[in-house]
Amino acid sequence: MFWDHEVETLPRPGLEKLQLERLQETVRRVAARVPFYQQRFAQLGLKPDDIQSLADVRRLPFTTTGDLRTTYPHGLLAVEPGQAVRLHTSSGTTGKPKALFFSRRDVETAADQMARSLVMTGLTPNDVFQNMMGYGLFTGGLVMHYGAERVGCLVIPAGPGTSERQLMLMQDFGTTAVHILPSYALYFAGFLEQKGLDPRRDLKLRKAYVGAEPHTEETRQRIEQALGCDVYNSYGLTEMNGPGVAFECEHKAGLHLWEDNYLMEIINPATAEPTRNGEVGELVLTSLRREAMPLLRYRTRDLTSLIPELCACGRTHRRLNRIAGRSDDMLIVRGVNIFPQQIERVLMAVPQVGRNYVIQIEGLDNLTVKAELSAGAFDGKVEHVAALEQQLTEKLRAEIWVRPKVELVPAGALPVAEGKAKRVIDKRVL
């Protein structure tokens, strides 16, 4: 199903022409209005008219997270402050957050691309959409809300409430689709199980949209099994409007990035050189339609790769592979680079492992992986639990080249976050 068939299937030459027009418009806009970019352009001796082709994007300066912090709060605004209609922030674990402004048109664009994304998975106006993401400064709540509303669904702005209340809403209003954090989806499945409820029988769920936390294919399959519905991966970042920047279609084979709204590059994070087709690198996005706060070549720090082939769905917007990790999530343990997703992939592929885990590093690079034992896996025998720990240690060592200490714990023993799950606890004093 299509929301905007014409744009979604625009032949590549037409799409690239549209991208170039919008890129030029964006560059002219920031050159005229944003002192931060004016300075950068002056340093590079760059004029807006120098951008004559899409390849010329590489002449533009990068924008980094650090730039957003140093220009906080208003430094990157490209409209008069009075023309911005909404503020979102992206949480920083340290110091000031990043402030992102939306003009009225930006709110529209974000809602529209969100609607496109949802309809692409088969969502219809008959669906009842329960949005379990945090409303407020986080974009996952409001931006998704506007998109689902635009599709014509009944939208329940549940926010991240208690599981009891989520369940009540689902049952009373016949929820068919949810927007949920992957870590919470797994927790919620456990909650249903404990209540003796089978989602296939007792709920009307058809679709779950998961995002805001990087997660693996193994986790998706777990959630699909546990909730008995289709699960679609949603990619977005506050700096680029929030959710709906790239989304899976019904084929669940990579995320279509909306190329009429974003110009993508994938680069080697160390050298800033473009990767070749198919190689993993850092995703760099230039917003093509943002009015209040356009960003040029924003370094997302998300690692992914491009799927060059066109998708069977007929959309011409190219697909990204599932985010392999965020470059600043990378852990260095005993000199080895490790991404938390590697650990998750191993854990979630083992059925005896439950739904929650944490990675702890302390002392002199001691890596401990704590994972919950799945409900069916406990047979009352101490030695079986110990043997499973041993088996997981070996599997992890083969994947990450460091031998972790594996501790299996009872379901519910690990903390559950209200917002994004905190999977890594690094207690090293560096």
Added chain:
Amino acid sequence: MSMNLLAVFVENKPGQTARVTRILAENGVNICWVTIASSGHFGVMKFLVDKQEQAVASLRAEGLMVSLPEVLAVEVENKPGSLRGVAELLEQHSINLDNCSGFVANNRAILVVETQALAEARAVLEQQGFQLLSQEQMQRL
């Protein structure tokens, strides 16, 4: 003639035994026999209780992980050499014991035996005339 224990998987940290036994007590469940084994950061408590179904439901409702492993409860004579008799019999059949405990109640000696080769052990013991107690018989000791 099957005999199942109530096993609870817990973290090995202060307060866990109190937590589990508080739930049992509040639900009027009497404990006839208990053993607690720990291995590093986790532990497994095993109970023989009078109201097993109720115990399972109330522990699960509190979010605890519970299972009902099958064991053999062998009655032996309360005299020297009884345990040896069972052990040697199992040895002759190369049956390995995993966890084992024993007690005497009302002058009756009971061995609680866990083994991977449960069916085989049961057959061998019954053939030699040992009495294997059922859950109900255990609860009435």
